[in-house]
Amino acid sequence: MATGFCWHELFAWHDAGPQIGTDIEPTGAQDTPESKRRFRNLVEKSGLLDQLTRISPRPATDEEILRAHSAELLERIKTVDRVGGFLGRMAHIAAGGLDIVRLAAGAAIESTDAVLDGTVKNAYALVRPAGHHASRETSHGFCIVNNVAIAAEHALHARGLSRVAIVDWDVHWGNGTQSIFWRNPHVLAVSIHQNELLTTRGGYTSEIGEDEGEGTTLNIPLPPGSGHDAYVSAFKRVVLPALDRFRPDLIIVASGLDALSHDSYGRMNLHSGSYRALTTMMMEAAEKLCDGRLVMCHEGGYSPIVVPFGGLAILETMSGISTSVVDPFRESVASQTWQKVSDHQDQAIAEAEAVLTHIPRN
Ligand SMILES: [Zn+2]
Known part of the structure; x- marks a missing residue:
């Protein structure tokens, strides 16, 4: 069975708006289409595109969006959609942009359905705008609605799954x-990220969810500078054991490629081989826990130079098909001595490891 791939040209047409601030020559928002479009185009150039199953996106309905968002937010988006503008901090749509927002959320849903129906082995939805900063009430940080959350709610409510990670x-x-x-006890929300990179403070190991959802939030904040070995170690020591405890029916990866070195926002040091390794671990976990059911949905990643190689590495791994494309940036990053786990990185991973016992054992 092939790997599914979902992309639509309109994802590149989303207008992330003007830059913040007026004291410098305008360049527009840093969320440009280039990194994603070049990712998609490298998949074609490599020959892999012809060996993937195309998943066509369709617009998410109001009902689907409202499973993850408040009616007030959807109404606000519809109002701003008439003329275009900002919906929240660094969250902008052009007039008519809601159509693209619906299509991105619908791409996540269709990719989830294709995996659950068994028409593809696994799937990657290369969407824009991203979603993971959008809360129930607020659009934020290049994210208008939360594509991954909408897909998870769809899997639970429309497809009858019990647990999604x-x-x-x-x-x-x-x-x-x-x-x-x-x-929500039905969704295990794991986030591994650069500590305190987001200006909204949070994402600490002490945040584990509340009430019925206690234990089903897991944060792994890593120090800036963390590289391949720190990420692999964190996955082995924290992410995989968390998934083992929770036993999901489906794994959805919110796939931002901004932990790659060269990213304009992140200060981490991953390379394409790192995403290959993390993808392998997610596939093995999915195989062990949920018949291989794995959906990836694109989030951030702002380097038009290295994001395409990271994305291709993920798709080669998911599909099991190697192409002849060589990442010319991998070796220079992978060979650095600072790829080894430092003491303070090890300490951060140990702190996340310590909260694993809160995760319910299903
Ligand atoms: Zn990001």
Whole structure:
């Protein structure tokens, strides 16, 4: 069975708005289409695109969006959609942009359905705008609605699953996803991120969810500078044991590629081989726990140079198909001595490991 791939040209047409501040020559928002479009185009150039199953996105309905968001937020988006503008801090749509927002959320839903129906082995939804900073009430940080949360709610309510695990490896804390599922025992929301990169403070190991959802939020804040070995160690020591305890019916990865070195926001040091390793671990966990059911949904990643290689590495791994494309940036990052786990990185991983016991054992 092939790997599913969902992309639509309109994702590149989303207008993330003007930059913040007026004292410098305008360049527009840092969330440009380039990194995602070049990712998609490298998949075509490599020959892999022809070996993937195309998943066509469709617009998410009001009902689907409202499973993860308040009616007030959806009404506000519809109002701003008439003329375009900002919906929240660094969250902008152009006039008519709601159509693209619906299509991105619908891409996550369709990719989830394709995996649950067994028409594909696993799936990658390369969407824009991203979603993981959008909370139930608020659009934020290039995110208008939370695509991954909408897909998880769809899996629970429309497809009858009991438990969904979200693993967010975007370099920023998945604050919106965390808040949406804060009290929800059916969704394990894991976020591994650069500590305190997001200006909204939070994403600490002490945040574990509340009420019925106590134990189903898991944060792994890593120090800036963490590289391949720190991430692999954190996955082995924290993410995989968390998934083992929770036993999800489906794993959704919120796939930000801004933990790659060269990213304009993140200060982490991953390379394409790192995303290959993390993808392998997610596939093995899915195989062990939920018949291989794995959906990835794109989040951030702002380097048009290295994001395409990280994305291709993920898709090669998911599909089991190697291409002849060589990442010319991998070796220079992978060979650095600071890829080893430092003491303070090890300490951060140990702190996350210590809260594993809060996760309910299913
Ligand atoms: Zn990010």
